[in-house]
Amino acid sequence: xxxxxxAALMIIDVQGRLASLMHQADDLVKEINxxxxxxxxxxxxxxxxxxxxxxxxxxxxxxxxxxxxxKAIEKIxxxxxxxxxxxxxxxxxxxxxxxxxxxxxxxxxxxxxxxLINEGYQVAINQDAISSRTPTNKQLGLERMKDAGAxxxxxxxxxxxxxxxxxxxxxxxxxxxxx
Numbered sequence: 001x002x003x004x005x006x007a008a009l010m011i012i013d014v015q016g017r018l019a020s021l022m023h024q025a026d027d028l029v030k031e032i033n034x035x036x037x038x039x040x041x042x043x044x045x046x047x048x049x050x051x052x053x054x055x056x057x058x059x060x061x062x063x064x065x066x067x068x069x070x071k072a073i074e075k076i077x078x079x080x081x082x083x084x085x086x087x088x089x090x091x092x093x094x095x096x097x098x099x100x101x102x103x104x105x106x107x108x109x110x111x112x113x114x115x116l117i118n119e120g121y122q123v124a125i126n127q128d129a130i131s132s133r134t135p136t137n138k139q140l141g142l143e144r145m146k147d148a149g150a151x152x153x154x155x156x157x158x159x160x161x162x163x164x165x166x167x168x169x170x171x172x173x174x175x176x177x178x179x
Contacts, residue, residue, distance in 0.1 A: 002124055002161050008095040009039040011048045011067075012080060012102025012109050016057020022103055022131040023138055029062045031129040031155050032101050034177050036066045038159050041170050041177075045093035048072050049080050051108060078108045081115025090121075097122045099158055100150075101129035105141030113145045123150040124158055 011032060022028050039046050050059055050072045058064065059072060075083035090098070098121050102109050109130055116123045125145050132138040146152050153161070159174050168174075 001164075002097050002099070002122075002158060003164075004042045004044060004162050006095055007097040007099055007162065008045040008047055008090065008093045009035055010080070010098050010100045010102070010112070011036070011046065011059075011063070012100065012112055013049055013051040013056075013104075014063050014102055015050055015053060015059055018056060019060045019103060021133050023133060023135050024131060028103070028129065028131045029060065031126070032063055033066050034155050035099070035101055035126065035129055036063070037177055038162075038174055040069075041173050042162055044099075044162075045089075045095060046070050047080075047086060047089050047093070047098075049083070049086060049102075050074050051078070052076050079111035079115045080108070081112055081119060087119075096120070097124070099124045099126060099153075101126050103130070104132040104137065105130050105139075106132050106137040106144075107141075110141045110145055113150050114148055117149045124153045125150045126153055126155055126158060128155045 048067055048070050073085045077083055080086040098116055100113055113123050127142055156178055163171055
């Protein structure tokens with residue numbers, strides 16, 4: 001069971017022109033933004049990465065505009081776990097559960113998830129907020145991550161799991177994000 005006091009949100013490489021080439025790109029951005037807003041309401045740390053932004057471009061404005069209180073961590077490794085700054089941010093968060101979003105499912109997201117599992121983290125992959133350029137690669141990435149031990153979830157599923165009850169103090173705020 002994922003709990004707000006144990007969970008962090010991870011956003012992987014939703015950058016530049018590549019982001020616009022993702023399968024169902026508009027839905028992807030909407031779902032990631034819902035997760036960002038919910039993470040802030042539920043006080044989850046947000047670990048936000050950019051893969052070589054000088055070459056690939058920076059996080060798309062539609063997402064970056066919701067991250068004004070956060071700082072992107074630049075990386076050059078496909079896996080976020082290969083970047084000391086990412087691992088330090090995760091360690092500093094003092095959380096052992098990671099909700100993963102971003103692109104691409106079969107490359108950077110996949111390799112990061114495997115690294116997180118290898119490091120002992122419990123990982124939820126939000127299939128609504130992860131994509132690749134093709135549906136086949138998205139699905140393959142999700143399947144491989146699940147086979148490795150990640151938990152497949154959706155935006156609505158993980159947010160209700162984090163709250164556990166309609167009596168949660170943020171229930172109305174979170175529910176309004178899902179409409």
